[in-house]
Amino acid sequence: MFEDMNVESAEEREMKNLLTSAIAASCLVALVSVAQARSAYDGSWDLLFVTQRGACDPTYIFAVNIIDGVVTHPNLVKFRGHVARSGAVRASVSVPDKYASGSGQLSSNSGRGTWSGYSRGARCSGYWTAQRN
Template sequence: MIVSALAAGICLGAAAPAIARTAAKAPDRFDGTWSVEVITESGSCDRAYRYGVIIQNGQARYAGGGDFTVSGRVQPSGAVRATISRGDAAAQVVGRLGTEGSGNGTWTTSGSTSCKGRWNAERRG
């Protein structure tokens, strides 16, 4: 359950994780609120979650409370790379957001529980 929550909070988060950004400071077209659905395809993590993620200046963070650590970014191209962690559990997230207000990708956990799956995102604001 913790691992699935990590993967979800992340997705962009949460999220979102470590993507290089260009030096030019242009407005980030992916900034805003996103709804992320996380689906487990293998492992003992819960089947599915839906979470809010906020992207600000290309940095993704979980929109809810909790003791998750989210590190990552959305590149100007829309590429997402993130790590969500809690205790010894972590989820690595990769994928892409599109300018049409949606995105998708995959996630994989590490630590005491091994799971993997996919995520889908929709812009909410």
């Protein structure tokens, strides 16, 4: 009687093997999804903004981080940006009395684009460059 309780049938073994394989496949799919979420542009970048028109400061320099294609800045609360797989980038930043938005293109270690915005009511525009750290 107790021997029958410890004996595993072929069907039960097959079901356990199938379940184990399904779990392993699910874990592999999850790992691949996480790996694909990373962006080729992830990392720290130094940005230089140059004003060509308007009464804004002549230059702005700061660093941003790109994580999974999302551009972030540790101190600027209202900063939004995204880099597509192609390297096309769009971003905007808003601080009291100042706003700017821009777009451009990143390559593996550098980038360039244009921006426009305002500072204390004055309209401004120019270009930006980026260098990977």
